[in-house]
Amino acid sequence: MRFPTLPIWSAKKRSVASVPKDKNKDRSQVRVGIPKVLNIWTTHQFWVGFLKSIGIESENIVFSSDTSEEQGREFGKGRGTVDCCYPVKAISGHYGELVFGQKKKINILLSPMIHSLPSVLHGHVVDTVTCTRVMAGPENIKAGFLKERDVFGEAGITYASPFVSLGDRHMVTEQLHTSLKDVFNLELEETERAVKAGFEALDSFTEKARKQSRDILTWCAKNQKPCILVLARPYHMDTGIGHEIEGDLQAHGYPILWLQYLPGDEDLMNWLFEADMQMGRIKSPFDISDVWMSSYSSNTNEIMWGAKVAARCPWITCVVRLSSYECGMDQPTYTPTQKIVEATGTLFFKFGDLDSTKPAGGIKIRIETIVHYLAKYSQKIMQQKLEWLSPNCPLGPLPAFAPPDAVQEGPAVAQQVHSSPS
Amino acid sequence: MAQAAQLPIITHYTAYKPRPFTREQRDETTILYGGLTWKHERMMQGALHNLKYKAEPLPNIAREDLDAGKELIDVGACCPTIFTTGSLVNFLKKEVNEHGKDKVNSKYVFLTAGACGPCRFGQYHESYAMALDGLGLRDFRLFLLAQDELDQGPGNGGGLDINMPMSLGIIWSILCGDLVTDLEYMTRPYEVNPGQTELVLRECVEQMYDRFLHRPDKGKKYGTLAWHLMSSYFTRALRDVRKKWDAIEVDHLRVKAKVKITGEFWLQTHEGEGNYNIKRWLESEESEVIAPPVAVWLHYLMHPTIRKLEHRNAKSKHPKVENLALHALERIYRGTYNRFRKALANLPHELPDQEELKSLAEPFYHFELRGGEGHMLIGKALHSYHHKTAHMICELSPYSCMPNTMSIGSMANVVGKYPDLLYAPIEVKGDAEVHALSRCQMILTEAKKRAQAEFEGVMDKTGLTEKAIRAYEDKHPETRKATYYVPHRAYAGGAANYVAHLAYDKGLARA
Structure with a gap:
């Protein structure tokens, strides 16, 4: 044992990057922090599966909290480098929280630059790449922590930002091995196994979530009840970015579906798009070339597809569109999505220019408006949309509609509407 | 599935798809394009005229185009999208006022670059399409030129054949446009006679237009590729540009x-x-x-x-x-x-x-x-x-x-x-x-x-004075020409490099 001189005693603990390779790769004590931002919202299970496979303990995989103004103030202040959309700007707070805000320090900050995404539309669109800002966000945020001094190094944290094409699975092993081999002391075979485990975890989670969405639709069909589709990007699930708008609507008794987890089951999709395919307008239910030619961006493609599904699915009587301030990817889709959704009388409400501050008053008033319209028109919308479809609904036999008055004044809806202050 | 034939069709928003532009319509149809400098566009026009297309660049962007673009596309667009959309809009509005919608729909097609990737640049045409809807010109034809394919073939009716001669003509006009532009910017700040660079530049660009216009036909495929790569046709033209540039005193x-x-x-x-x-x-x-x-x-x-x-x-x-x-x-x-x-x-x-x-x-x-x-x-x-x-x-x-x-x-x-x-x-x-x-x-x-x-x-270091340099220039008038090559030494500035060049390469420091 070395004599504990002052320099030895006060020296920083080694970060993982400096762990000697011959330490038999025990990673059970390694703590990895992941900023819960952007497309992590739909790919988190991949990262959990990947890290667990290489021996990181579950309790040592740390996600940052949901975005909040407090988080930004406390941990991200002074780290911003440019004015851009809030979902990207807010990442500074997440980085800061992982670096400065952990009782038990992390060793590695893992912030992937996700180039492409797995998508239900894969193979039916030109590409499934991510937004340019989302992809490059980590480089931009990193600058705020390195511009004056190396904040990560000072905190004994290894910063790792692998460039990864999750939508192109055959590339992932090589990409992650190249970028993470020195960070985790990874072998190629080990990386391959971890990538496989990551995708298994992601696929399993996504399948389960889609199944739950189908169950919601089945319940709606069985009871002839409406539901709401949220047409947004993955990070709008973050309560600090989407401002829990869908939660407020759910509190009024309306089930919520998220675009990212719409059921893509063949029977259901073929039923919804049967007429379009018969007519030759599209080649498959996932073909969006009739409405969007530049189908490069994964989330944009899905938004366009979701609008088409919403226009056809009888029980989706209302679409809530969320969009962040300065979103350049959403900008060209505003009019097309609204026109698609409203073509069948489906209600369309857009919450645009969302930023850091929750406009609580405005949201409340608009929620009341939405609930009012849902209560008043849902039955008519459902009946009308069913007329466009064949009677062979894959969600089961459809009961007859209740008399209009009974639906309009359904207990859950009526109660919420009446209890709202006018 | 037999029942599906009887199902009503949901009619909703569809993406813009241009009407065909046929080979027969080519002689009567003008291709509009834009987005570069007037020099690039003029040489490109020569390449297109050479292929018997009627072609015309859109007028240069003006402040009014921003307002016109904002009126017709979704809020929040970036300014290049707004400006370029507005430019097309203002041009079409003017033409519609003069000739009516039907004439404009048949007289023009718009050719623009399509970019791969997720940036809005790859979605410009969606904004154009939205603007066309707003103008009631859904029948107006707009085509995309992929940036990474030299031979896209005669698409959508055959009126526009994006083949090797067209792609190479466009690329060569871009290269020549770039080089002439580079000359322009490195000369104008130093010109002795104000406006001379501009005059010579216009003359040179017209001369290059003429060269592109009379580019010989060397076939549709590899013959034309080989000719573009091997021929001295364009280098001779550029040497003529250099000769004209000689006249500019700097x-x-x-x-x-x-x-x-x-x-x-x-x-x-x-x-x-x-x-x-x-x-x-x-x-x-x-x-x-x-x-x-x-x-x-x-x-x-x-x-x-x-x-x-x-x-x-x-x-x-x-x-x-x-x-x-x-x-x-x-x-x-x-x-x-x-x-x-x-x-x-x-x-x-x-x-x-x-x-x-x-x-x-x-x-x-x-x-x-x-x-x-x-x-x-x-x-x-x-x-x-x-x-x-x-x-x-x-x-x-x-x-x-x-x-x-x-x-x-x-x-x-x-x-x-x-x-x-x-x-x-x-x-x-x-x-x-x-x-x-x-x-x-x-x-x-x-x-x-x-x-x-x-x-x-550098003046201190070399010990040169302006008087000594002027005296040298009087004896060597070539140094006052815009085409006089000043090698880059250790300085960013042109004047510093020039002094160092005269001092060390021409021996003035010793003199």
Whole structure:
């Protein structure tokens, strides 16, 4: 044992990057922090599966909290480098929280630059790449922590930002091995196994979530009840970015579906798009070339597809569109999505220019408006949309509609509407 | 499924798909295009006229185009989208007023570049389509020219045959346009007779138009490719340009801050109100502008390392052969550009090495991050810094530009590491000129000081005086010509390099 001189005693603990390779790769004590931002919202299970496979303990995989103004103030202040959309700007707070805000320090900050995404539309669109800002966000945020001094190094944290094409699975092993081999002391075979485990975890989670969405639709069909589709990007699930708008609507008794987890089951999709395919307008239910030619961006493609599904699915009587301030990817889709959704009388409400501050008053008033319209028109919308479809609904036999008055004044809806202050 | 035939069809918004443009309509139809400088567009017009197309560039962008664009497309668009859409809108409105909608629909088609990737640049045509809807001109035809395919064939009716002669004509006109533009910007700030550069430039561009117009027909495929690569047809034309340029008298001793323009593709290329005429404004503020060549962008698009990602899903049977071919193509491309430079006495700047740009940017911005200029903005800034080719970088970024904002953010890290790098990121909205120019002015003031200090330093070091230099120039009048080649030494400024050149290469320091 070395004599504990002052320099030895006060020296920083080694970060993982400096762990000697011959330490038999025990990673059970390694703590990895992941900023819960952007497309992590739909790919988190991949990262959990990947890290667990290489021996990181579950309790040592740390996600940052949901975005909040407090988080930004406390941990991200002074780290911003440019004015851009809030979902990207807010990442500074997440980085800061992982670096400065952990009782038990992390060793590695893992912030992937996700180039492409797995998508239900894969193979039916030109590409499934991510937004340019989302992809490059980590480089931009990193600058705020390195511009004056190396904040990560000072905190004994290894910063790792692998460039990864999750939508192109055959590339992932090589990409992650190249970028993470020195960070985790990874072998190629080990990386391959971890990538496989990551995708298994992601696929399993996504399948389960889609199944739950189908169950919601089945319940709606069985009871002839409406539901709401949220047409947004993955990070709008973050309560600090989407401002829990869908939660407020759910509190009024309306089930919520998220675009990212719409059921893509063949029977259901073929039923919804049967007429379009018969007519030759599209080649498959996932073909969006009739409405969007530049189908490069994964989330944009899905938004366009979701609008088409919403226009056809009888029980989706209302679409809530969320969009962040300065979103350049959403900008060209505003009019097309609204026109698609409203073509069948489906209600369309857009919450645009969302930023850091929750406009609580405005949201409340608009929620009341939405609930009012849902209560008043849902039955008519459902009946009308069913007329466009064949009677062979894959969600089961459809009961007859209740008399209009009974639906309009359904207990859950009526109660919420009446209890709202006018 | 038999029942489906009886199902009613849901009619909703559909993407714009142009009516066919047939071969028979070609003689009566004018192809509209735009987005580059008037020089590039005029030479491109020559290439298109040569192929018997009627072709006309849209009028240069004006401030009114911003308002017209804003009226018709969704809120929140970036200013290049708004300006270019507005430009088309204003042109069509004027034509409709004069000739009516039916005539406009049959008389014109619009050809624009389609970009791969997720940036809004790849979605410009969606905005155009929305504007056409707003104008009630859904029947107007708009076509996309893919940037990475030389031979796309006669698509959608055969009226527009994007074949090898057309693609090569367009690319060659871009290269020549770049080189002439480079000459223009390196000459005008030093011209002795104000306006002379402009006059000679116009003459040269017309001469190049004529060359493109009379380009010989060498077939549709490899014959024309071989001719473009081997023939001295264009180098002879460029040598004629150089001869005309000889006539411009310049004063190399004027001390100017050298400003390298980088930024979003459209904004950095544009010359006019779309970017507050910033290049001319910089010249009026005692600067020399290094204009960004379009050729760098094309080089980036074809560079094998950069393109690796584009081939991730390719099902080619011979990927290695294709990769080798791409390497060869990249070399040929650079070789062609250098051949053209040589015809202009090597005066225009060389294309930067893409590998070097990549490695310079690597610690700050991953080269595979797609969208806009990618890592090149950081790479170019550092390239210029390390090679001392400019005193400052002026990066033109559209308000809310997605890729640009990311590299500007990453530049904070670069500037932290290289605090003496003068960097002016200018956000362009189209209607906030004073604010933008004022921001640029702040950095420019420092750049001018550096240029002056650099000049005074080299004068002191060499012991030369202005009087001695003028006396030398009187004896050697070739040094007063715009085509006189001043080699780059250790200075960013032209005047400092000129003094060092006279001192050490011409022996004035000893004299």
